[in-house]
Amino acid sequence: ALVYHLAVPKAFLQAGGLVNLPDNIYSFFPQQIEMLYLFALALGSDSLAQLTGLGVVFLLLFALWQYSKQKVGKSYAWLTPLIFISTPTFFSVASSAYVDLQAAAYVFLAFYAWENGCTRKQSSWFFLMTLFAGAAVATQITTVIVLPLAFLGLSIHGRTHKNTSQTAGQCLLLVLGSLLMLSPWLARNYFFTGNPLFFIDFLYLPINLIFFSELQSLSFDGQIGILYLLLLPALLGLRRESYPAVIVFLVLLVFWFVQMQTIHLLAPAFVFLSMLMVSGLKQLFQQNSTGKREKFFLTTVLALGLLFNTSLIMKEWFRIEPLSYLLNKENREQFLTRQINAYPIYQDANKMLTENDRVILIDMKNLGYLMNQPFHNDARAETLTEIIDKGVYAADIANRLQIRGINHALFNFDYVFGKDSALTFGEKAIFKNFLIQHGEQLSTKNGFLLYRFMLDFNSENQNKNSGFNFEGH
Structure with a gap:
């Protein structure tokens, strides 16, 4: 339950509408997902808000599976969502009423829609790309880099098909659509502060956290686990068709380095890294030059990486002991007293x-x-x-x-x-x-x-x- 993601909707509910919260800088950020949490809080409790966020995470995992099924086949498709959600920090925040994985879902769906628009030659997919790109920025302002990426994607498609007028129209639609998604929050900021982009000032305060981290720590904010490190060699098996996803991953990663370096904000970049690693693994397994020993080694590395990440997740699970609360062996106050010092x-x-x-x-x-x-x-x-x-x-x-x-x-x-x-x-x-x-x-x-x-x-x-x-x- 966070000061930003739940405290702001809670304040709006108590006031019966939008109110100015000048002492909470986060209240000036776009809050698309927080409004879903607001309805959940109004209808139930913070648990319902957590389930709402978890539902969007399941949408992301399903989309990853569906995309991978088309790209690498059913045999490997399940690996992509598994590798992603086995990351300890991502697993931890999936049901915690955050917005990071939800923003990652919108970023990935925007990319998925763009790729479908390019391959199926149906302009309606680019409309969906605009919708998802705008939703990503309206969910988490640090995903604003997705807009230049979307413009780049439209430009590449337009140059390939030599249709300048259509590309110009799609770019205009992207601008207008994104502004439409952001307009409620820009209008609110202008009304309360006189500056619709009031939240931009806060983005120049990087947290500068590092990779060697642990959950519930003062100095660090999460765990990546070892699986991504072990599977880096799989990227050597990528083919040319994976280059668009590689570009998106690299841009998101660089943007993360120059902005807020918190582990859970890596979710959009690691969505694409998960896809790329599974695609690379498939190519390595199918290459004739890869012998049985190499395939056995890759399989062993994958299994050990998953087991290690799972052990980190289970360690956190045993620390939390959620079953006592879920089975009504303790009330909410007792559970929170155990979890929050x-x-x-x-x-x-x-x-x-x-x-x-x-x-x-x-x-x-x-x-x-x-x-x-x-x-x-x-x-x-x-x-x-x-x-x-x-x-x-x-x-x-x-x-x-x-x-x-x-x-x-x-x-x-x-x-x-x-x-x-x-x-x-x-x-x-x-x-x-x-x-x-x-x-x-x-x-x-x-x-x-x-x-x-x-x-x-x-x-x-x-x-x-x-x-x-x-x-x-």
Whole structure:
């Protein structure tokens, strides 16, 4: 349940319509899939929203199987969706109300439609390509690179068939169709901020995560597994007909490197990599020069890679233990308490705070959906850093917090004061001093702290009831 993908629809439902959420930068992004989650939340619960997202993932897997069946035959077609979904991170987010795999589905369907339009010579396929390309961008703005790729695909087809007027019309349709899909979100941003492209500014903040990663980590965001690495030699068996998919994969991969380098955002690129690897494997198996030993080796590598990825998935499965919840052996609160270390402190915050309060969530990941009271999501402590850097005195910090209407703070002690903190040594000392003078600790659970800021009292009175306790963290 994320601050972006579920918290924003939740806020819209509570308000009975679109509302401005200036403290949540993600609310200014296009939200096509989030609107599906909104209907799911209105009709049921967050579980129904997760099932909705999972349904689109199944559509992607079916499309991969269908495409591979046409390209490499039934015997190999099942490998493509299996290789893709066996990636631990992709398996993990498939039912987690994210939008990454859903965006990947639209990107792949756009490519599938383009290829059908080229081979079947039916212009209606290019209309579907426009629909899916626009839906991809309206789902996840980081897939905007699919639009130049679509223009390139139309240009290649037009040059091959020497039909300039038709190509111009298709390109115009792509522009208008994409704008139509994005128009609700552009209009909303213009209404609330005066800038329809307000979200573009956020795209210049790369996260710069790396491959050697682990799930549920502060430093990293997922696992790729070993299968893709083991199957890289299979790409040597690709034929000329696979070049369009190779180009799309390489462009998506390069775009990933220069934008937000989080593992789950690799999904669109790895959709095409899965197809290419299966196609290459088939060619290697069918080549006369490939002997029995080589075929046995390739089969063994494939099997071991799948087993290794499956072991990572099962390790995460046993960590989560979802059957206890699914079989009604524990309730939702008990399940979430086991899974989310911060859940107890969120429960305390929801009980202690009122709708007149406002809490700043300092580097609390994307769990704003769990917060029922007004909050400001400070994902990487940028707001706190800005407030501290403008003036080091506690009274000045208190004044700036009061102007923003923030009177509580919720944070992980290690994230704010530990070695991986986004704050400098000096900023840590300044914030600690502020908490001593203007903070009252309301609750501490699992290393998470909830503080009330006493902004209207003089420091002499505040020191009687406030303080900063390092013990137990």
